[in-house]
Amino acid sequence: MITMKDIAEKAGVSLSTVSKILNGNDRYISEATRTKVLQIVKETNYVPNAVARGLKVQRTNTIGFILPDISNPFFPEIARGIEAAAEVHGFALVLCDTDNDPKREQASFNLLKSKKVDGLILTRVLQHSALNELVSRRLPIVVVDRRVNTTGRDIGRIIVDTRSAMRDITKLLLARGSSRIAFIGAQDDFEDARYNGYCDALAGYGLKADPMLSYRGTYTVETGHTGVRAIFSHTFADGLVCGNDLIAVGAINELKALGLRVPEDVRVTGFDDIYLARYLSPPLTTVQQPAYEMGRTAADMLIRNILFGDALCTNNLGYKIIERESAL
Amino acid sequence: MITMKDIAEKAGVSLSTVSKILNGNDRYISEATRTKVLQIVKETNYVPNAVARGLKVQRTNTIGFILPDISNPFFPEIARGIEAAAEVHGFALVLCDTDNDPKREQASFNLLKSKKVDGLILTRVLQHSALNELVSRRLPIVVVDRRVNTTGRDIGRIIVDTRSAMRDITKLLLARGSSRIAFIGAQDDFEDARYNGYCDALAGYGLKADPMLSYRGTYTVETGHTGVRAIFSHTFADGLVCGNDLIAVGAINELKALGLRVPEDVRVTGFDDIYLARYLSPPLTTVQQPAYEMGRTAADMLIRNILFGDALCTNNLGYKIIERESAL
């Protein structure tokens, strides 16, 4: 492996001269040596050793991204946004999928800590004590989407007003004529925003949420299936709002299996607007979250904080109700 | 930040003693000092600095994964498999999405080179000269799925016999009664395996591939749309095999827009069996590739090579035809 020392020898200059040139501290370097060194760098295909540099300057130009489940199409889209922003700044992205397992989450924290990543993007936190420790070590962190309890912490946040979004889409069902609306969501929603949005909408119509009509699981297709079975086995509904698109997919599938038509018998809505939502049957009425943009913004904020000390702030991105055919 | 030196001082031992204990070279260490040191490590929440260690031992315990498009649900599944295997061995994964852009691919290569990753997993290669350079630097590489030309190179490969798979699924259409079968695929298929499989099946029935009936684009929904428009604008087909599921999604959508029914008028098949394939309308008949397993196997082979010098070999994983309703 070729090192800076080799370059220096070949060029007949000192190590530090090469370093200065490569880092753009060439104010006091003669044009002659500069071109000579650069020439040799090109010839030899030399690439600086980022780990040596990282050790010296205490910065690795690397950020970590911890997510609960990369099978959920919402997250790859965020990852793509993060990647794009990271690439612009020459940062690398190390990816950790916790598979919704607190043990693996802890392992990811430790891994990233030992790797000395310069910052962290999180989408969900199972272990708040671990998070606290990272924050107190002054590791820049920005949280995307699945909000964590961040009061009093110096943390960036990319949020979408999911409560209002859920309220709006529930109102849509109400306006269309549904009067018994069920809810299937997940346990881990911060401040239960989605559920509360659902309740808000009902309240707006003088209705009250019926515990019989709600079910909590995880953000998976499976939860959609089991949720519908649980609810429709002992009661009935003519509307169903789901915590994300995957749940809606499972729910619609199960409703069909029960001989119910969507939207004729039951109007169903999703949340996220994953790429394939429009190709489902029926095409899904859902809330569009700007996943790519969320990732891009998060990484940009984080890296600007690392590089220039820009503040970590809260960034509220817009959502949009996408009307398709599952809730006509 | 707390270092090994701090631990050593607190424990009243030398740096190297701590190092030995932490690395399991404790054969000659007394039980007393061992427990004392470990105790302090626990108390202080000390985590070794992997970048310093990496510089010293010339190994970073990191692998890179370069993929063309993480929006394609096939790849997150591979990534999940890689992650799982990496986690088992304590390796980190740095993710690079090239967005099918040769410039970004080159940038990814350079980034990973400078980061000194111990190995690389690739799914597609645009720039073979860059790849050659990496191989000649003896960086362990394993290629998944999208095969690259690897003759004479010491490279691991996780493959699926896509040619036979495509032959089998095309035969299925033939057996069902389709006689004019079109093909929509991508340019970048190695050795044109999918297309050749399609031709093999036709040949088995004494048929010959008609250039009018084939279209090439990229592995995206968009290609499905444009492919169908291109083919059906000047001719007709009663069967359509697609290079992957996304193409099939777009194709089916466009066929519907043209007033054609699937499968009654045109039988359609996909390739990959992405998670949502069964939930599409109609549910997609497709080839199942074991994406998670492919990722897991790739990472495992790569890391075993890095750690123990195990050979990089070619691993042929099975496929399965999944019959659903798009090709009844």
Added chain:
DNA sequence: GTGAAAGCGCTAACAA
């Protein structure tokens, strides 16, 4: 304009 030297945090030979 350029170079010498210290040191980032760690490992591993070697010495004791």
Added chain:
DNA sequence: TTGTTAGCGCTTTCAC
């Protein structure tokens, strides 16, 4: 059974 030391490849201060 434990400690000393050199050095991984780089940046940066300070001296020339």
